[in-house]
Amino acid sequence: MTGKIIAVYSPKGGQGVSCVASHLSLVLAKKSSNTAVMDLVAECGTVAQFMQFTPRLHLGNLNTTDFHPNSSSLRQVAHPKQNNLSVLRYPEERFEKVDASKFIPVCRNYFDFTVIDLPRTKLIPVVCQVLANADVVLLLAEYHWTSLFTLRGFLESESGIMCLQRGAKVVINRREWLPADVLLECKKIVREPVAAELPLEGCLIGQNRLVERGRFFASVKKLAKSLLEKGQ
Numbered sequence: 515m516t517g518k519i520i521a522v523y524s525p526k527g528g529q530g531v532s533c534v535a536s537h538l539s540l541v542l543a544k545k546s547s548n549t550a551v552m553d554l555v556a557e558c559g560t561v562a563q564f565m566q567f568t569p570r571l572h573l574g575n576l577n578t579t580d581f582h583p584n585s586s587s588l589r590q591v592a593h594p595k596q597n598n599l600s601v602l603r604y605p606e607e608r609f610e611k612v613d614a615s616k617f618i619p620v621c622r623n624y625f626d627f628t629v630i631d632l633p634r635t636k637l638i639p640v641v642c643q644v645l646a647n648a649d650v651v652l653l654l655a656e657y658h659w660t661s662l663f664t665l666r667g668f669l670e671s672e673s674g675i676m677c678l679q680r681g682a683k684v685v686i687n688r689r690e691w692l693p694a695d696v697l698l699e700c701k702k703i704v705r706e707p708v709a710a711e712l713p714l715e716g717c718l719i720g721q722n723r724l725v726e727r728g729r730f731f732a733s734v735k736k737l738a739k740s741l742l743e744k745g746q
């Protein structure tokens with residue numbers, strides 16, 4: 515069991531969790547022979563939109579003891595254009611029933627990296643389990659008051675404290691130029707060090723698609739590199 519689980523989470527909606535999870539998985543797939551991205555958001559499969567690929571394999575399939583990865587099961591989950599990337603979807607009808615303690619070990623065994631797009635709406639058991647067991651938790655926010663105070667509220671909650679104790683990293687998305695004093699105020703609200711800043715990317719605005727060039731992608735690559743360098 516050597517694979518790493520990377521959870522991407524934000525206590526506020528629309529912060530770019532699916533976007534970051536998708537791009538990060540793409541970058542990791544270029545580095546590692548066997549990477550997966552898993553959409554744990556039941557309501558809509560945004561990762562599938564970014565990938566322009568609707569995976570057939572549900573988490574329910576992965577969550578069985580008789581799931582033995584082989585070339586045929588791999589074909590069911592592998593992204594057609596990205597050889598090393600497997601896209602896993604979440605079975606809506608079983609949302610409340612899925613037990614992360616079952617699929618996390620399978621992911622660790624099977625994939626070098628599993629990037630998980632977590633829903634923010636409710637800290638239901640499966641989300642808490644992933645946050646508590648992931649090797650890396652990326653907490654996304656933006657430099658604006660609502661986002662920062664929502665993040666701060668989460669960081670002061672039981673789950674947030676647990677995430678910080680386990681080394682969760684704050685990542686600021688859609689970073690734009692800010693006057694130094696405003697930036698300072700923003701950072702004071704977060705209280706935690708900001709591990710990475712991802713810039714606003716014009717061609718991503720309102721677009722659920724992969725953009726493999728430009729400043730945003732370069733920053734995601736840098737983030738991935740820092741995660742790999744630290745042996746995480």
Ligand SMILES: Nc1ncnc2c1ncn2[C@@H]1O[C@H](COP(=O)(O)OP(=O)(O)O)[C@@H](O)[C@H]1O
Nearest residue numbers: 528529530531532533688714715718719720721
């Ligand atoms: N850095 C960015 N620059 C521009 N647009 C972005 C950026 N990050 C995300 N977006 C866009 O914002 C929208 C919401 O992102 P999404 O990943 O679906 O948010 P979440 O999963 O947190 O609800 C998407 O259309 C996405 O392409």
Ligand SMILES: [Mg+2]
Nearest residue numbers: 531532555560
């Ligand atoms: Mg999303």
